Amino acid sequence: MKKLMLIAFVFAGMSLSAQNASFGLKGGLNFGATGEYESVGDATGDFTSSFEDGENKTGFHAGLFAQFELLGIFIQPELMYTQLNTEYSTFDYTLNKIDAPVLLGVNILGPLNIKAGPSFQYILDNKADGAGIEIEEVENDITVGYQLGAGINLGRLAFDLRYEGAFSENTAFGLNETAAEEFTLDSRPSQWILSVAYAL
Template identity: 65%
Template sequence: MKKLMFIAVFLFSSAGLMAQEADFGIKGGFNYGATGDYESLGDGADDFSQIIEGKEKSGYHIGVFSRFEIIGIFLQPELMFTRLNTEYETFNYKIDKIDAPILLGVNVFGPLNIKAGPSFQYIINNELEDTTLKIGDVEKDITVGYQVGAGINLGRLGFDVRYEGAFTENTAFGATETAQENFSIDSRPSQWILSLSYAF
């Protein structure tokens, strides 16, 4: 978590020093997607015997952003709290995480812009709902995915739609010792993100 905060502070400050124009603001909205596959072991099996694809559900996000324009190109780092939900047939998987996307963008036509870049993820809570199964911590504290999308800026208001994907998996294993309950879930999401922002 400290590493993620250091990265965010460094980018916000260094980009601000070089920028010709800088904006800071708040943003929030909805996300729709799912985490990766649920995989379970059967009795006496050496390999995973069952794979279940997660069903997309809605969640939300809220946080702060900055936007630094340099020679017609802008850098947009963000720090967001995200709630993500996924349905796996008989239970739900809930994740609370801190996201730190660092997007490079360009204005392409009037108020329309396109942007893309890496997105750092730090999971602060993951749990199963509507089941007696328990899940342990994820393998990696911080992982990197990507975001790509487009937005419209109308004065201080901004509207944004993006897709977030994963470069690698980040597995969480079942926290039980019973063979029938051995399982894993890939916590890294694939999701659509719809946001509304306001620049001060």
């Protein structure tokens, strides 16, 4: 009898999860920058050091999401392609990555919700666009950051505003041939993310 009750509860839970699951597409714009640029020396062997924060620029993201809801609380895993752009004084820096945030959210008032959670990132490539600039791959291909924000659901459409940050630095090394100096660049993101999603 107990086994029958357990099986019944399992099937009831699976049915409830299926009824409260949604899947869809999402995309939008992100506005932010990577971290600090630091020059660490020059061709003469004399040590020099200077620092520069990158200027925020607009990028984009697109991908898939799922949402599983129960009693007003939901889990929302996503798989996104993201391009993050940053402007430094002598070059533009582009970071392309796959983001896999797993967010826990709660519906707070009607269609409004808040959500937060870790974001797993896989760096596809990084590029520096500037005369005489050479840059190497980032130190870690896989990093973990975080996202937090709020959203509004309007039927099949949903709008979302989040902030994304990182827990630790992820250094890329480079050479500025024009200035005859080596430099490091913190590739961790700091950005605002504005998205629109459509549930299929």
